[in-house]
Amino acid sequence: MAVMRQRRLPQGNLTLELPIKELTTSSYFSGDRRSRFTTSALPPAPASAGFSGSEHRLSDFEKVKVLGRGNGGTVYQVQHRRTGSIYALKSLISDGPIRRKQVSREIEILRRTDSNTVVRCHGVIPTPSGDVALLLEYMDGGTLESLLAARERRPFPESALACVAHQILLGLSYLHSHKIVHRDIKPGNLLINTAGEIKIADFGVSKIMRQPLGPCVSYVGTSAYMSPERFDPESYGGKYDPYAADVWSLGLTVLELHLGHFPLLPPGQRPDWATLMCAICFREPPELQEAASADFRDFISRCLQKESSKRWSVAQLLAHPFITRRDLSGFDQFREIISPLVTNAEP
């Protein structure tokens, strides 16, 4: 039974680390295929989004370094030759209809978003290889995942966690109020800057909910951070509430920063499908550290309710005492955690 289900779920990203799709610099900056994506074909962006489709050309930018590699392609740090401004340039390879749809969706969502809690997109640039690249706001602190790794996976103090959870909740609140579900919330998709801001990024598998209560059915995203009803939809009637699924992923993300390792498996264990299935769907979430406050315990338990209808919404969580009574020094503590990154942030 388990084997059969496993075969039906080919799109999910099982590992905690994303598979790398290699894109060489030479293939990126050369070639002569025309772009398959024209920004004029997209729905209009909100006037406030500051988003431009054709203002920029690749030749306006100098590549500084590779920032990372995701499912869709490579992300470079680039510098605008005239203004000196630094951006992140995310190439999106669209080989095949599924990827093309994902790329179009990511562009559409970035066009629709205009918030300090979501990474900003300043333009979509056609590349000579026929794909497109997103010109993104540069986040000089990397991701929450890289931050945890940089501090050798030492747990975050609770007051800093309240600040982190609050910022992610504000981002989710913005997205959910615009009927956007992220579907891949995890430490690696939460970008930070050395000012202490956290922004939601990577909308490759996100979705705009066009019907008011239209449930999702597809199996996309990173399996390890999926809620039980997403991981094993068959046991939950085949459909799930994607807003509640984002909340589970948020809870797991915050718990990971509290424990210093992926919460559902022993430290260092590489997940396989069956182990994850047992951990997510059947086992209780792990114990928090002894010193964890009652508010924090309650917050995590509200996020990690296996039954999605019992899980709190983003609006409810924003009113949870762990968030409302958060110590304002938590922001300073978070900034202290990222302070070692400041010197490394220079291009």
Ligand code: AMP
């Ligand atoms: P993604 O393909 O969006 O998952 O990005 C892959 C990696 O590139 C991330 O894990 C980050 O390390 C880095 N990255 C992506 N976007 C940005 C950005 N706007 N600023 C800085 N680094 C980024």
